[in-house]
Amino acid sequence: MKEVFTLLKEQFENIGIIFRISKYEDKAEYQSHYLGLVWEYLYPLIQIAIYWLVFGIGLKHGSTTHGIDYLPWMVIGITPWFFMNRASLDASKSIYQRVGMVSKMKFPVSVLPTIKIVSNLSAFWTMLVFSIVVGFLYGVMPSIYWIQWLYYFICMIAWLIAFGIFNSTISVLVRDYRILLQSVMRMLFYMSGVLFNFETNSFPAPFVHILQLNPFFYVVSGFRDSMLSTNWFWQKPTLTIVFWGMILFFLLVGSHLHYKFRSRFVDLI
Template identity: 80%
Template sequence: MKEVYTLIKEQFDNIGIIGRIARYEDKAEYQSHYLGLVWEYLYPLIQIAIYWLVFGVGLKHGNATDGVSYLAWMVIGYTPWFYMNRATLDASKSIYQRVGMVSKMKFPVSVLPSIKIIGNLSSFWTMMTFSIVVGLLYGVHPTVYWIQWIYYFVAMIAWLIAFGIFNSTISVLIRDYHILLQSLMRMLFYMSGVLFNFQTDAFPAPFVRILELNPFFYIISGFRQSMVGHTWFWQQTTLNLVFWGMVLFFLLVGSHLHYKFRTKFVDLI
């Protein structure tokens, strides 16, 4: 637990630096493109249009899901997924990409995954605004359940930090791990309920119970429940315990491995 405390303390002590570097990297990444930062928001909108045409219009023939338009339902789930996917993959390679630079400065390496997590938030807020607008256009009106977004946002950030410190450390120790993680995230895209509503009678109950143990599924489902559902998060005691148990597990293992090998990162790379 001491290593977890040290990790969290380093994040809060360097929150200003994390924010400044995240903003700088956002601008630097697209500075050579004609549309610049517009691509940060245009790319997910193009993806949404493709998925809607294929799954919403093509497979579902425009039928509603959970009583709302498939487009609105999908966008609400795709928004946290798009952010979590990018933040997870960016965080996993954050240390081996920059460890040579930060090793020459008095700079805690543990904040590198957090920089990627914070840096991707700009597109998340834009997508979140877009999902609300789409929802309103298709008859999804604000309810008291929308306040749960705060809880699921905090849960999402906690999961990304825990998973990020674990992935970024393993990616240094085992260079093939990042490629494996990319494949895993592609599979999880279809298994996390982004495009399909698994919580229906069409899927076997045991299969759905297994899927619900997936942290990405938990967060995506939570954002949907907040916007179009009528269930409070504390009513899912078992799923809450499983999710936070996994956050704690990856935080404990990730922080332990990080501080055990941090002095050897440059040599390993």
Template identity: 75%
Template sequence: MKEVITLIKEQFGNLGIMFRISKYQDKSDYQSHYLGLVWEYLYPIIQIGIYWLVFGFGLKKGTSGGVDYLSWMVIGITPWFYMNSVVLDASKSIYLQVGMVSKMKFPVSVLPTIKVISNLSSFWAMLVVSIFIAFFKGGIVPNMYWIQWIYYFFAMVCWLVAFSIFNSTIAILVRDYRIFLQSLMRMLFYMSGVLFNFETNAFPAPLVRIFQLNPFFYIISGFRESMLGDDWFWQKPILTITFWLFVLFFLLVGSHLHYKFRSRFVDLI
């Protein structure tokens, strides 16, 4: 627990640095492009547009749980795209930057969190487009349940920080882990309820209960419940407690491994 407290202190104590580095990295990533930072917003909008064309006018029509399928799908796919990008980027954040930070006094633990921050721009852009689609295509209007998206956003960030600290450390200790993680995220894309509504009678109840334990599933379904449903997060106490136990587990294990091997990161790479 002492390591977790140290980790949290490093995160909050270096918020200014993290935001500045995140902003610098965004500019450096797109400095050779004609449109520059416009791509930070244009790319996610294009992704949503593709799914709109495929599922809105092509393969899938109808409703999911009484809600227009396209609206249901884009609200869920928005946090997934964000979480998927953060998980994969953060897993190699220390590996790519440890040589630089080893030459200066810099808290390495903030490198994964920087990826959580730097991907927020595309997340906000996708969320706005998703709400726009839900409003005009599905006839969804704001209600009091929308306020709980703040909770799910907070839960998503906490999960990503904890999971990223763990992944970024394991990726250095085990070289093959990043390849495994990429395959895992591809599999979770279909198992996290991004495209399919598992919470229906069409799927076996035991299988649905297993899928619901997935933290990504919890976040995705939570965003949908906030924007499209009529349930509060505390009405699912078991799933909520399970989610936060996952966060605590990866935070404890990840911070322990991080501080145990941090002095050897350069040698391990």
């Protein structure tokens, strides 16, 4: 547990550095492209258009989900997913890509995954505003339940930090892990309720209960509960306990491995 507190302390003590470097990386990544940072927002919009045409119009024929039109339902769920997916993959290779540079200066390696998470936030805020606008166009009005999206935002960041420190460390220790993680994230895209609602009678109850334990599903469904439904997060205590339990597990294991092998990262790479 001491390693977890050390990890969190390094994040808070270097919060200024995290935001400065993440801002620099945003500009550096797209500086050679004609549209620059526009691609940060254009790519997810193109993906949303494709999924809406295929699943919303092609397969569902414009039907509704829980009385909500498919487009706002899908957009509100896919917004946190896009952010979590990209942040998870970027964080997993953050140490592998930068450890040679930071090893030559006084710099806490543990903040590298967090930098990748923060650098993806600008696209998330834009997508969130876009999803709210789409909701307005389809008659989704603000309610008191909207305030709990702050809770789910905290959940999302906490999960990404725990998952990121674990993945970034394992990626250094096991070279093939990053490839495995990419495949797992593709599978989780369809198992997190992003494109379709599996909480129906069409799926066996035991199967649904297993899928609900997925932390990505907890965040995605949480954003939908906040924006579209009338459910508070404390109304699903079991899933909440499981979610925070998984965060604690990945923090404990990830921080332990990180501090155990940190001095050997350069040699391992």
